[in-house]
Amino acid sequence: MNNFFKLTLIFLLILPYQISAQKTIEGLYSLPSPTGDFSTSINFSKTGIFEYEHSGHLGTEEYGIGTYSLDRKRIILNYNLTKPLKKSYFESKFWINDNEKVELKVDVFDLEGNPIPYANIYILADNNGVTSNKSGNGKLVLNKENRNAELTISFVGYDEVKIPFNQKYNYENIVHLRKWKRGSAPTPILNQIDTLQILQRRKNEIITLNKNNQEQVWTRLE
Structure with missing residues (x-):
């Protein structure tokens, strides 16, 4: 017991x-x-x-x-x-030259680093643009002048990116676009x-x- x-x-x-x-x-x-x-x-x-x-x-x-x-x-x-969510982003380098023309070079990738071919690269205000090649590269050649403008990079199914620039400089831009899904993020x-x-x-x-x-x-x- x-x-x-x-x-x-x-x-x-x-x-x-x-x-x-x-x-x-x-x-x-x-x-x-x-x-x-x-x-x-x-x-x-x-x-x-x-x-x-x-x-x-x-x-x-x-x-x-x-x-x-x-x-x-x-x-x-x-x-x-x-x-935090990954977002579209870009990196830019710029410099001045002695030519009458300036170049805006753009390399377009997704967030994983894969090239995006046929992306739209354009200046809306000037109705001037190109599409990227199979490697995601594109280039605009402009008359040199001291004015501020905006470069837009877009592709169907991805967020677009807007890059401010001054037209008296040459630019090299590396752009990474994020895929968007239906509805808000x-x-x-x-x-x-x-x-x-x-x-x-x-x-x-x-x-x-x-x-x-x-x-x-x-x-x-x-």
């Missing part, structure tokens, strides 16, 4: 320790929208990393990656690993900390209270 009470006491002492020691959670948890127009999910890994995604009809609207901490009362989401969650208060935790379900004091039922999908 004494042994039974000893074992029971040991079990009761160990049980809270086991519960409090659960510092990780694993699986993909989804928060369904009442109207079905949106979906929100968080994918937790054993390594303490999570991935958050909020989607609508046109795809992902908001996303974030970070580390999380867990105890019996709350889940703390630290969005400290989210990378998703918003990254950067350097933000959210706390989900745990109201109840079941085998495949977690009921939480968010920062707006709203009750949420997260269901494990996998």
